[in-house]
Amino acid sequence: MDKKISQKITVDLKIYPLEAIYGASYVFIDRAYLFLEPAGKNKVAITFRPKEDAGAKELENITGEFFNELLNYAFRLNLSKENKKIRQHIIEQALFAASEPAAEKFSDSGLGYGEDDDPLGIAIPWEEKYGQK
Amino acid sequence: MEIVFDKKLYKLEAIRSAIGAFAGLADFVLKSNQRGIAVKISNIDPEAADIIDGEFANYVLAQMKK
Numbered sequence: 001m002d003k004k005i006s007q008k009i010t011v012d013l014k015i016y017p018l019e020a021i022y023g024a025s026y027v028f029i030d031r032a033y034l035f036l037e038p039a040g041k042n043k044v045a046i047t048f049r050p051k052e053d054a055g056a057k058e059l060e061n062i063t064g065e066f067f068n069e070l071l072n073y074a075f076r077l078n079l080s081k082e083n084k085k086i087r088q089h090i091i092e093q094a095l096f097a098a099s100e101p102a103a104e105k106f107s108d109s110g111l112g113y114g115e116d117d118d119p120l121g122i123a124i125p126w127e128e129k130y131g132q133k
Numbered sequence: 134m135e136i137v138f139d140k141k142l143y144k145l146e147a148i149r150s151a152i153g154a155f156a157g158l159a160d161f162v163l164k165s166n167q168r169g170i171a172v173k174i175s176n177i178d179p180e181a182a183d184i185i186d187g188e189f190a191n192y193v194l195a196q197m198k199k
Contacts, residue, residue, distance in 0.1 A: 018142070022198045029195055033187030036142045036194070044142065049187060 006049040007059050011070065013042040020073035021046070027069050032062055134177070136186055138193065139169045147196035148172060155189055 011021060021044060025034050032048045039045035048066070050059055138148060148170055152161045159177040163170065177185055 022194070025194050026198045029191040033191055034194055035190050036139065038139050038141065051184075051187070 004049060004053075005056060005059060006047055007056075007063055008045050008047045009063050009066070010039050011044050011046060013044060016070050016074050017077060018044070020070055020077055023073040024066055024069040028062060028066055032059075134174045134186055135171055136174070136190060137169045137171045138190075140165075142197075143170065143193055144197060145170060147193045150196050151189055151192040154192060155185065159185060 021036070025036070025046070028034060028048075030051075032050050035047045035049075037045045037047070046066075048059060048063055050062065054062075145165075148163065152163065152172070155161070157178075158181045159174045162173040162175070164173065165171070172189070174185060174189070181188075
Protein backbone atom coordinates (compact mmCIF):
# COMPACT_ATOMS: atom_id res chain seq x y z
CA MET A 1 0.00 0.00 0.00
CA ASP A 2 2.96 2.39 -0.38
CA LYS A 3 2.59 3.32 -4.02
CA LYS A 4 2.56 6.94 -5.19
CA ILE A 5 1.44 9.42 -2.54
CA SER A 6 -0.47 8.31 0.50
CA GLN A 7 -1.60 9.71 3.79
CA LYS A 8 -2.12 7.92 7.06
CA ILE A 9 -4.50 9.08 9.76
CA THR A 10 -5.13 7.63 13.21
CA VAL A 11 -8.57 7.25 14.70
CA ASP A 12 -9.26 6.65 18.38
CA LEU A 13 -11.78 3.85 18.91
CA LYS A 14 -12.83 5.35 22.24
CA ILE A 15 -14.21 8.32 20.32
CA TYR A 16 -15.30 6.73 17.05
CA PRO A 17 -16.65 3.15 17.04
CA LEU A 18 -15.31 0.69 14.48
CA GLU A 19 -18.74 0.57 12.81
CA ALA A 20 -18.46 4.30 12.11
CA ILE A 21 -15.02 3.75 10.54
CA TYR A 22 -16.42 1.06 8.23
CA GLY A 23 -19.35 3.28 7.30
CA ALA A 24 -17.23 6.34 6.57
CA SER A 25 -14.66 4.27 4.67
CA TYR A 26 -17.39 2.88 2.43
CA VAL A 27 -18.23 6.42 1.29
CA PHE A 28 -14.66 6.99 0.07
CA ILE A 29 -13.82 3.74 -1.66
CA ASP A 30 -14.69 5.24 -5.04
CA ARG A 31 -12.17 8.08 -4.56
CA ALA A 32 -9.28 6.41 -2.76
CA TYR A 33 -7.77 3.10 -1.74
CA LEU A 34 -8.15 2.63 1.99
CA PHE A 35 -6.37 0.22 4.26
CA LEU A 36 -6.96 -0.30 7.97
CA GLU A 37 -4.24 -1.31 10.42
CA PRO A 38 -4.06 -1.39 14.22
CA ALA A 39 -2.08 1.52 15.67
CA GLY A 40 -1.66 0.71 19.32
CA LYS A 41 -4.27 0.15 21.97
CA ASN A 42 -7.75 1.31 20.89
CA LYS A 43 -6.43 3.06 17.80
CA VAL A 44 -6.78 2.33 14.09
CA ALA A 45 -4.56 3.74 11.36
CA ILE A 46 -6.17 4.33 7.97
CA THR A 47 -3.97 4.75 4.91
CA PHE A 48 -5.43 6.72 2.01
CA ARG A 49 -4.03 6.40 -1.51
CA PRO A 50 -5.91 8.37 -4.19
CA LYS A 51 -7.22 6.39 -7.14
CA GLU A 52 -6.33 8.96 -9.76
CA ASP A 53 -3.23 11.12 -9.95
CA ALA A 54 -4.27 13.52 -7.25
CA GLY A 55 -1.97 15.95 -5.50
CA ALA A 56 -1.23 16.28 -1.82
CA LYS A 57 -3.88 18.99 -1.51
CA GLU A 58 -6.58 16.70 -2.92
CA LEU A 59 -5.51 13.92 -0.57
CA GLU A 60 -5.72 16.33 2.35
CA ASN A 61 -9.25 17.22 1.26
CA ILE A 62 -10.20 13.53 1.17
CA THR A 63 -8.94 12.89 4.69
CA GLY A 64 -10.66 16.05 5.95
CA GLU A 65 -13.94 14.96 4.41
CA PHE A 66 -13.37 11.50 5.88
CA PHE A 67 -13.25 12.92 9.41
CA ASN A 68 -16.50 14.79 8.75
CA GLU A 69 -18.13 11.60 7.49
CA LEU A 70 -16.77 9.73 10.50
CA LEU A 71 -18.40 12.25 12.81
CA ASN A 72 -21.64 11.93 10.87
CA TYR A 73 -21.66 8.12 11.20
CA ALA A 74 -20.74 8.23 14.89
CA PHE A 75 -23.62 10.64 15.52
CA ARG A 76 -26.08 8.46 13.58
CA LEU A 77 -24.99 5.37 15.50
CA ASN A 78 -25.50 7.19 18.81
CA LEU A 79 -28.92 8.39 17.70
CA SER A 80 -29.84 4.89 16.60
CA LYS A 81 -28.88 3.49 20.02
CA GLU A 82 -30.84 6.17 21.87
CA ASN A 83 -33.98 5.64 19.76
CA LYS A 84 -33.84 1.85 19.83
CA LYS A 85 -36.59 1.44 22.46
CA ILE A 86 -38.91 3.90 20.70
CA ARG A 87 -38.42 2.12 17.36
CA GLN A 88 -39.15 -1.24 18.96
CA HIS A 89 -42.30 0.13 20.58
CA ILE A 90 -43.57 1.54 17.25
CA ILE A 91 -42.94 -1.78 15.49
CA GLU A 92 -44.64 -3.72 18.28
CA GLN A 93 -47.70 -1.44 18.04
CA ALA A 94 -47.82 -1.81 14.25
CA LEU A 95 -47.58 -5.60 14.45
CA PHE A 96 -50.21 -5.74 17.19
CA ALA A 97 -52.61 -3.59 15.14
CA ALA A 98 -52.01 -5.72 12.07
CA SER A 99 -52.71 -8.94 13.96
CA GLU A 100 -56.26 -7.86 15.04
CA PRO A 101 -58.91 -9.88 13.18
CA ALA A 102 -60.14 -7.95 10.15
CA ALA A 103 -63.40 -9.93 9.97
CA GLU A 104 -64.90 -7.78 12.77
CA LYS A 105 -65.30 -4.95 10.30
CA PHE A 106 -67.62 -7.00 8.14
CA SER A 107 -71.19 -8.13 8.62
CA ASP A 108 -72.08 -11.59 9.80
CA SER A 109 -72.47 -12.80 6.24
CA GLY A 110 -68.88 -11.79 5.55
CA LEU A 111 -69.89 -10.32 2.20
CA GLY A 112 -69.66 -6.63 3.05
CA TYR A 113 -70.27 -3.92 5.58
CA GLY A 114 -73.20 -4.33 7.94
CA GLU A 115 -76.16 -2.09 8.84
CA ASP A 116 -74.04 -0.15 11.30
CA ASP A 117 -72.31 1.45 8.35
CA ASP A 118 -75.45 3.49 7.57
CA PRO A 119 -76.52 4.76 11.03
CA LEU A 120 -78.61 7.65 9.55
CA GLY A 121 -80.43 5.38 7.11
CA ILE A 122 -79.70 7.48 4.04
CA ALA A 123 -78.39 4.71 1.87
CA ILE A 124 -80.79 3.71 -0.93
CA PRO A 125 -80.66 0.18 -2.35
CA TRP A 126 -79.74 -0.04 -6.06
CA GLU A 127 -83.08 -1.61 -6.97
CA GLU A 128 -85.09 1.25 -5.37
CA LYS A 129 -83.05 4.00 -6.99
CA TYR A 130 -82.79 2.59 -10.54
CA GLY A 131 -85.55 0.05 -10.62
CA GLN A 132 -85.28 -3.55 -11.65
CA LYS A 133 -84.41 -4.54 -15.25
CA MET B 134 2.52 -9.33 -3.73
CA GLU B 135 1.13 -9.89 -0.24
CA ILE B 136 -1.47 -8.03 1.76
CA VAL B 137 -1.82 -8.70 5.47
CA PHE B 138 -5.23 -7.95 6.96
CA ASP B 139 -5.50 -7.56 10.72
CA LYS B 140 -7.82 -10.15 12.26
CA LYS B 141 -9.52 -7.62 14.53
CA LEU B 142 -10.32 -5.24 11.70
CA TYR B 143 -11.14 -7.59 8.83
CA LYS B 144 -13.32 -10.73 8.83
CA LEU B 145 -12.18 -13.89 7.10
CA GLU B 146 -15.56 -14.15 5.30
CA ALA B 147 -15.06 -10.69 3.80
CA ILE B 148 -11.62 -11.68 2.50
CA ARG B 149 -12.96 -14.95 1.09
CA SER B 150 -15.75 -13.06 -0.64
CA ALA B 151 -13.20 -10.68 -2.21
CA ILE B 152 -11.07 -13.59 -3.41
CA GLY B 153 -14.15 -15.03 -5.10
CA ALA B 154 -14.83 -11.71 -6.83
CA PHE B 155 -11.22 -11.21 -8.00
CA ALA B 156 -10.47 -14.84 -8.89
CA GLY B 157 -10.59 -14.06 -12.61
CA LEU B 158 -7.79 -11.49 -12.34
CA ALA B 159 -5.13 -13.33 -10.33
CA ASP B 160 -4.27 -16.36 -8.20
CA PHE B 161 -4.82 -15.99 -4.48
CA VAL B 162 -3.35 -17.92 -1.56
CA LEU B 163 -4.82 -17.33 1.87
CA LYS B 164 -2.73 -17.87 5.00
CA SER B 165 -3.42 -17.07 8.59
CA ASN B 166 -0.47 -16.14 10.76
CA GLN B 167 0.26 -14.22 13.96
CA ARG B 168 0.26 -10.88 12.13
CA GLY B 169 -3.16 -11.52 10.64
CA ILE B 170 -4.67 -12.98 7.50
CA ALA B 171 -2.15 -12.87 4.68
CA VAL B 172 -3.31 -12.91 1.08
CA LYS B 173 -0.61 -13.70 -1.47
CA ILE B 174 -1.53 -12.50 -4.96
CA SER B 175 0.30 -13.88 -7.99
CA ASN B 176 -0.16 -14.43 -11.71
CA ILE B 177 -1.91 -11.07 -11.94
CA ASP B 178 -3.65 -9.95 -15.11
CA PRO B 179 -1.27 -7.28 -16.56
CA GLU B 180 -4.12 -4.83 -17.07
CA ALA B 181 -5.02 -4.98 -13.37
CA ALA B 182 -1.49 -5.20 -11.97
CA ASP B 183 -1.28 -1.57 -10.78
CA ILE B 184 -4.60 -1.44 -9.01
CA ILE B 185 -5.41 -4.96 -7.88
CA ASP B 186 -4.05 -4.60 -4.33
CA GLY B 187 -5.94 -1.37 -3.66
CA GLU B 188 -9.14 -2.55 -5.29
CA PHE B 189 -8.94 -5.86 -3.45
CA ALA B 190 -8.48 -4.13 -0.07
CA ASN B 191 -11.36 -1.74 -0.86
CA TYR B 192 -13.61 -4.66 -1.77
CA VAL B 193 -12.82 -6.39 1.54
CA LEU B 194 -13.55 -3.14 3.39
CA ALA B 195 -16.88 -2.78 1.59
CA GLN B 196 -17.80 -6.33 2.65
CA MET B 197 -17.11 -5.39 6.27
CA LYS B 198 -19.94 -2.87 6.21
CA LYS B 199 -22.49 -5.54 5.29
